[in-house]
Amino acid sequence: MCEKIINLKKTEYSIALLLSQNGIMSAKELQGKIKVDKATIYRNLKNLIKKGTIREIKNSEGIGFYEISCKIHNPIHPHFECKICKKIYCLEPLKAEDVIALSNYTQNEINEIEIKLKGICNECKKTDTSNI
Ligand SMILES: [Zn+2]
Ligand SMILES: [Zn+2]
Known part of the structure; x- marks a missing residue:
């Protein structure tokens, strides 16, 4: 715990x-x-x-x-937002090499990393195709 x-x-x-x-x-x-x-x-x-x-x-x-x-x-991890149901999903935490790669995007000091990917979740994809 x-x-x-x-x-x-x-x-x-x-x-x-x-x-x-x-x-x-x-x-x-x-x-x-x-x-x-x-x-x-x-x-x-x-x-x-x-x-x-x-x-x-x-x-x-x-x-x-x-x-x-x-x-x-x-640990800090990217999130996924579904454009249809607007639900937020947690994704796998970033690997150390990902964090290092991201930190190369700026010369400023980074304290936090927030990443959000957007698209259509599997649940909504399922209901979408069943309606056709
Ligand atoms: Zn969805
Ligand atoms: Zn999360």
Whole structure:
């Protein structure tokens, strides 16, 4: 278990636990699992981001998706956004040589790398072809 989850308050802990078990989730998905109101979910998500326990990835419509922010348990990785369902998917973490290659794009100091690929996810592709 990731040490970032220990010592959290009740709802924060429930959110962090769900994210560590299920991977990336939207606030709506979290609300479906934890029986609290929307405002409580958002307040707790905000606190968790502030604490550095989770990170937020927004889709092109500004809807936030949340995942555990831990270098060991969930290293920085690219994301994929589906143009149809707008869902965010986590991709495999970058390899050390990828990070080095990317850092050659700028002379500035890099602290964080955010990569988002866009396209059509396999789920939407499936439903697309079945409609034809
Ligand atoms: Zn999709
Ligand atoms: Zn991710």
